[in-house]
Amino acid sequence: MKMTRWGIMGCGSIARKFRNSMDAVDNGVVSTCASRTPGKADAFASEFNIPESFDRYEDMLCRPDVEAVYVATTHNYHHECVMMCLDHGKAVLCEKPLAVNAGQTLEMVNSAREKKLFLMEGMWTRFLPAIRQMKAWIYSGEIGVIKMIRADFCFHAGFNPESRLFNPGLAGGALLDAGVYPVSLASHVMGEQPVNIKALADIGETGVDEQSAYLFSYSDGRIALLSAAVKSASENRAEISGTKGRIVIPSRFLGAQDVELHLDDGKSICKHLPNGGPLSFSYEIQAANDAVQAGELELDEMPLDESLAIAETMDRIRTEFHSA
Numbered sequence: 001m002k003m004t005r006w007g008i009m010g011c012g013s014i015a016r017k018f019r020n021s022m023d024a025v026d027n028g029v030v031s032t033c034a035s036r037t038p039g040k041a042d043a044f045a046s047e048f049n050i051p052e053s054f055d056r057y058e059d060m061l062c063r064p065d066v067e068a069v070y071v072a073t074t075h076n077y078h079h080e081c082v083m084m085c086l087d088h089g090k091a092v093l094c095e096k097p098l099a100v101n102a103g104q105t106l107e108m109v110n111s112a113r114e115k116k117l118f119l120m121e122g123m124w125t126r127f128l129p130a131i132r133q134m135k136a137w138i139y140s141g142e143i144g145v146i147k148m149i150r151a152d153f154c155f156h157a158g159f160n161p162e163s164r165l166f167n168p169g170l171a172g173g174a175l176l177d178a179g180v181y182p183v184s185l186a187s188h189v190m191g192e193q194p195v196n197i198k199a200l201a202d203i204g205e206t207g208v209d210e211q212s213a214y215l216f217s218y219s220d221g222r223i224a225l226l227s228a229a230v231k232s233a234s235e236n237r238a239e240i241s242g243t244k245g246r247i248v249i250p251s252r253f254l255g256a257q258d259v260e261l262h263l264d265d266g267k268s269i270c271k272h273l274p275n276g277g278p279l280s281f282s283y284e285i286q287a288a289n290d291a292v293q294a295g296e297l298e299l300d301e302m303p304l305d306e307s308l309a310i311a312e313t314m315d316r317i318r319t320e321f322h323s324a
Contacts, residue, residue, distance in 0.1 A: 001027055004289050007066040007090075008033040009057055009081050010073035011044035014095055018070050019048050021281035028068075028289040034060040057081065061088035068118070068292050071095060074164045075171035079104040082119070086111045091118035091292045093285070097180045097314070098307045100171045105311040109304045118292050120299055121307040123184050127283035129273040130256035131188075134240070134247050137261055138189065143242030147222055149189050151182035151238040153254060154211070154229035165230045166206045173208035175201075175317060179228030181254045182238070183317075184310055186216060186224040189240055193309045195219050199320035204231070214317055255280060 004027060008015045011033055022030050032052040035041040045053035054060045061069070061084060068091040071081045079099045085092045092112070098121040099105040112119035125131055137143065155178065157165050164170040165177055187193060194216030201209035211229035218224075227234075238253035239246055245263035249256045261269040276282050291299055298304050 002293060004028045004067050004292055005031040005065050006289075007031065007060050007063070007069045008044075008050075009060070009069055009071045009085070010077070011035040011037075011040050012072060012074075015044065015070070015072035016048075017278075018072060018281055018285070019044075019050075021276065021279045021285055024276065024279045024282035025286050025289055027293065028285065032060050032063060032066060057084060058088075061085060061090060067091060068093065068289070070122075075100050075176055076169065079108060082108050083111060086115055086117055086119070089115070089117065091288075093120050093122050093288045095122045096124075096184070097121065097176055097311065099311060100176060102308060102311040102315050105308050109308055112297070112304070116297060118288070118297050119304060120288055120291075120302050121304075122281075122284060123181075123302050124281050124284040125181065125185075125254045125256070126188060126301045127287055128256055128275050128280070129283075130249065130259040130271070130275065133259050133271060133273060134249065134256075135188070137247055138240070142244070142261060142263070143240065143246055144244030146189065146240060146242045148224070148241045149186050149238070150225045150241075151185050151253060152227040152234050153178040153181045153236050154227060154232055154234035155236075156233045157230045159231070161206050166204065166208055166210075168207045172206070173210070174212050174228040174230045175209055175314060177228075178230060179212060179214070179226070179317075180310070180314065182226040182228060183214065183313060185238060185253065186226060187306060187310050187313070190218060190222060190224065192218065193313050194224065197313070197316050197320055199317045201321040203321070209321060212317070212321070 034054040034057050041053035069085045071094040166172045196217040198215040201212040204210040210231045213227040216224035236252045238249040248260040257275045
C-alpha cells in the first residue's frame with residue numbers, strides 16, 4: 001500500500017490531535033514535524049515517535065519525501081505557512097480558518113491553482129458521519145425546503161491575554177476561533193452566502209470579540225441565527241428547519257455523534273454515529289490523503305471557492321462589529 005508522507009508545521013495542541021488521528025488512517029504517516037520554537041519539534045517527535053524534526057520550516061519543506069503538510073500554527077501564520085508549502089511543491093491541509101481575511105485566502109487559492117497543488121481548509125466536522133447523514137437527509141428532501149438554521153459554538157476559556165484566543169496579534173477572538181464553525185455550517189447547509197448580515201460583538205479588554213452573534217438573510221428569505229463565544233458556554237447545538245420538518249444535532253454539533261430527524265407528520269429518526277473520539281480528525285485526514293494520492297486538487301466537501309466565500313462573509317461580519 002502506498003503511504004503518503006506528511007509533515008506537521010507547528011507542534012501545539014491541534015498538531016497533537018492531527019498526529020493521534022493519523023493512527024486511524026490506513027495510507028498515511030507523519031514522517032516529520034517542524035516548529036520555530038527551539039526544541040519544541042524535537043520534543044513532539046520524541047513523544048510521537050516521528051523520525052525527523054526541524055527548528056526551521058524551510059528545512060522540513062526541502063525534504064523531497066514529504067508529499068503533504070498539515071499547517072497547525074496559530075491563525076495569524078496560516079497565510080505565510082501555506083504559501084511557503086505551496087512554493088515548495090507540497091500539498092496542504094490547513095487548520096481552519098484558512099486565513100484571517102479574504103485577501104489572504106484569495107492569494108492562497110490562486111497559488112494552489114496556479115501550481116496545481118492540493119489545498120484544503122481543515123473543517124474536519126464536515127467529514128463526520130453525523131454531518132454526512134444530515135446532508136443526506138437534506139439532499140433527499142426529507143425536511144422539504146430549508147427555511148432556517150440555528151447554530152452556536154460557545155465555550156468558557158480561562159482568560160490569558162497572551163493566548164491565541166485573546167491575543168489580537170495571534171488573530172484571537174470568538175469569530176475566528178469558534179464562529180467559523182457555525183458560519184461554515186450555515187454555508188454547508190444553505191449552499192450560498194447571505195445577502196444581508198447583521199452582527200454584534202462584545203469586545204473585550206484585549207480588543208478581540210469575546211462573544212459575537214450573527215444574523216444572516218438570503219435572497220429567498222431563508223435565515224440563519226448563529227453565535228460564538230470564548231468566555232461563556234452553551235449546549236452548542238444545531239437545528240435546521242424546513243417546510244416538512246427539522247434536523248437537530250442536539251449537542252456539540254462540531255463533534256457530532258447524535259443526529260435527529262423530526263418530521264411534521266410525527267415520524268422521527270434518531271441516529272448515534274461514530275465520531276472517532278480522540279481520533280476525530282481521521283475522517284478529514286483520510287479524505288485529504290486519498291485526494292492527494294489520486295492527484296485531486298480539492299474536495300467537494302470543502303471546496304476552495306467556498307472557503308474563499310466564507311472568508312468574505314467573515315470579513316463582512318467584522319465590518320458589522322465596528323459599525324454597530
